[in-house]
Every structure is written in structure tokens, then in C-alpha cells.
Amino acid sequence: MDVQPGKMVATAPMVTVRPPTGQLRPARPQAGLASSVSAKISVRELDFYYGHRQSLFRVGLTIRSHSVTAFIGPSGCGKSTLLRCLNRMNDLVEGARHTGRVELDGLDIYDPSINVTDLRKRVGMVFQKSNPFPKSIYDNVAYGPRLHGTKDKRSLDELVQHSLQGAGLWDEVKDRLQQSALGLSGGQQQRLCIARALAVRPEVILMDEPCSALDPIATGKIEELIYTLKNTYTVAIVTHNMQQAARVSDQCGFFLMGELVEFGDTKTIFTTPRDKRTEDYITGRFG
Numbered sequence: 001m002d003v004q005p006g007k008m009v010a011t012a013p014m015v016t017v018r019p020p021t022g023q024l025r026p027a028r029p030q031a032g033l034a035s036s037v038s039a040k041i042s043v044r045e046l047d048f049y050y051g052h053r054q055s056l057f058r059v060g061l062t063i064r065s066h067s068v069t070a071f072i073g074p075s076g077c078g079k080s081t082l083l084r085c086l087n088r089m090n091d092l093v094e095g096a097r098h099t100g101r102v103e104l105d106g107l108d109i110y111d112p113s114i115n116v117t118d119l120r121k122r123v124g125m126v127f128q129k130s131n132p133f134p135k136s137i138y139d140n141v142a143y144g145p146r147l148h149g150t151k152d153k154r155s156l157d158e159l160v161q162h163s164l165q166g167a168g169l170w171d172e173v174k175d176r177l178q179q180s181a182l183g184l185s186g187g188q189q190q191r192l193c194i195a196r197a198l199a200v201r202p203e204v205i206l207m208d209e210p211c212s213a214l215d216p217i218a219t220g221k222i223e224e225l226i227y228t229l230k231n232t233y234t235v236a237i238v239t240h241n242m243q244q245a246a247r248v249s250d251q252c253g254f255f256l257m258g259e260l261v262e263f264g265d266t267k268t269i270f271t272t273p274r275d276k277r278t279e280d281y282i283t284g285r286f287g
């Protein structure tokens with residue numbers, strides 16, 4: 001997956017497309033995982049408005065199953081707005097409206113028959129700033145499953161362990177599950193929030209700048225995690241950090257002033273972008 005520097009666009013900084021260290025490569029695709037290359041989410045001709053102000057312009061893209069898709073671009077270009085459209089988080093914003101379609105497994109998520117709680121269970125979200133509840137580590141992770149009806153202690157125990165393992169946090173917290181989550185480090189808190197998202201068994205995980213408040217070591221751990229999460233989930237991530245997008249994503253979309261300028265294979269975007277504006281951004285000429 002490494003990119004030969006000689007093949008990069010002429011003035012590109014050394015943005016190397018490389019998976020994070022640690023558990024590098026995902027395991028071989030599971031047998032029968034024919035859907036690994038299929039569309040999980042399709043966005044079609046999406047216009048989005050906050051009141052009278054339009055923030056997305058005819059955005060169209062496909063997020064593949066079991067892949068990591070990154071949205072990059074300068075501040076205010078609409079990355080988070082698009083991410084929040086994918087699980088209807090923007091429904092909570094007064095005056096927000098859209099035209100166009102967002103499909104999950106081919107179904108229009110804005111159809112009136114869609115149960116938004118179920119949708120957000122299937123399409124979970126991790127925010128920029130970790131936001132653990134002022135509860136124990138165990139109760140943070142068990143919160144979602146309990147809300148969705150899992151009461152049995154043994155099932156909850158298993159789910160909590162499985163989710164913390166999935167988030168790469170189990171070994172660090174298994175002896176203090178009943179202690180407050182607020183006593184964890186920033187990076188641990190963010191992984192706890194990922195565990196909390198995993199606990200309701202989502203299919204898609206949306207991450208909005210998940211590492212922006214973290215130091216490089218904690219960031220590295222989350223990047224390794226993102227790289228392994230795609231074995232089980234479909235991941236979409238907003239990041240300001242181009243190196244991070246290059247390291248963790250399979251597909252990448254570059255946004256500018258609400259327009260999706262270019263979308264495609266991450267390696268291609270970072271080596272031979274089609275659009276001059278993408279090239280200017282990834283080579284640091286603006287943004």
C-alpha cells in the first residue's frame with residue numbers, strides 16, 4: 001500500500017499512504033464476504049441547508065462495505081455536515097433541511113417509515129471530544145445495550161468485554177471496570193467512546209475528528225484501531241489531518257465550500273489527483 005515518492009504529484013509533501021503500525025494488515029477477507037466491495041451507504045445529489053444557507057451542493061458518493069472512507073478539506077467545507085447526514089444527526093438542528101437521498105443498504109434513510117433510533121443504532125457515531133458519561137467504565141459500555149433492552153447480566157458482561165476488546169481497551173481496564181470513566185486518560189476515554197459505540201453492534205461507525213484532542217501516541221492507537229475495525233464494520237471519518245487520511249482510509253473525498261471536488265481511492269487522491277484544487281490542497285498550497 002506504500003506509495004513510491006517518485007510517483008507522487010510534483011510538489012506533494014511526504015504524505016505516505018501506509019497503514020498504521022501495530023496490527024497492520026487486516027486478516028484475509030472472511031469467506032463469502034462478497035459484500036466487502038459492495039455499497040454500504042450511497043449519497044445521491046445531496047443538497048443541505050442550515051436555514052437559508054446552503055452547506056452541501058449536490059454531493060454524490062458511495063461508501064463501500066468494510067472499508068474506511070475519509071472526508072478531508074479546509075475548515076467549514078461541509079465534512080461534518082455530510083457525516084451527520086449519514087445517521088440523521090442533523091435532524092436535531094433547527095431549520096436544517098436537505099434534498100437528495102442517503103441510502104443505507106439501498107434504503108432511503110430519510111423515508112418517513114424509518115425509525116431514527118434504529119438507524120442510529122446501525123450507524124453509530126464517535127465525536128471529536130470524548131464524552132464519557134460520569135459513570136463507571138462498565139456502565140458506560142453497557143448503557144446502549146441496556147437502553148435497547150439487554151438486561152441479562154451475563155450477556156451484558158460479555159458485550160462489555162467484547163466491546164472493550166474491539167476498542168483495544170480491555171487489557172488496560174479489565175481490573176477496574178467499576179471505576180469512573182472520568183479517571184481514564186483522554187485517549188482511553190476516546191477508545192471507551194468507541195467501545196460504547198460498538199456495544200450496540202452497529203454496522204457503520206462515523207468518526208468526527210476522533211483524534212483531534214489526542215497526543216501522537218493516543219492518536220496512533222486510534223489509527224491502528226480504525227484500521228482493524230473495518231474487518232467488522234464500515235467506517236467513515238472526518239479528519240483535518242491529511243497524513244491520517246492517507247494512513248487509515250481506503251477511499252477519500254476532498255471537499256471545498258460544500259462541494260465534493262474529488263472522491264476516489266486514497267492512493268490515487270494522494271498521488272495523482274484529477275482536480276487541480278485537490279492537488280493544491282494536498283500539497284499544502286492552501287487550507
Ligand SMILES: Nc1ncnc2c1ncn2[C@@H]1O[C@H](COP(=O)(O)OP(=O)(O)OP(=O)(O)O)[C@@H](O)[C@H]1O
Nearest residue numbers: 050055073074075076077078079080081082093240
Ligand atoms: N448547526 C449549524 N448551524 C448553522 N450553520 C452550521 C451549523 N453547523 C455547521 N454550519 C455551517 O455549515 C458549514 C459547514 O460546516 P461543517 O461543520 O460541516 O464544516 P467542516 O468542514 O466539518 O468544518 P471543520 O473542519 O471546521 O469542522 C459552515 O459554514 C458552518 O458554519
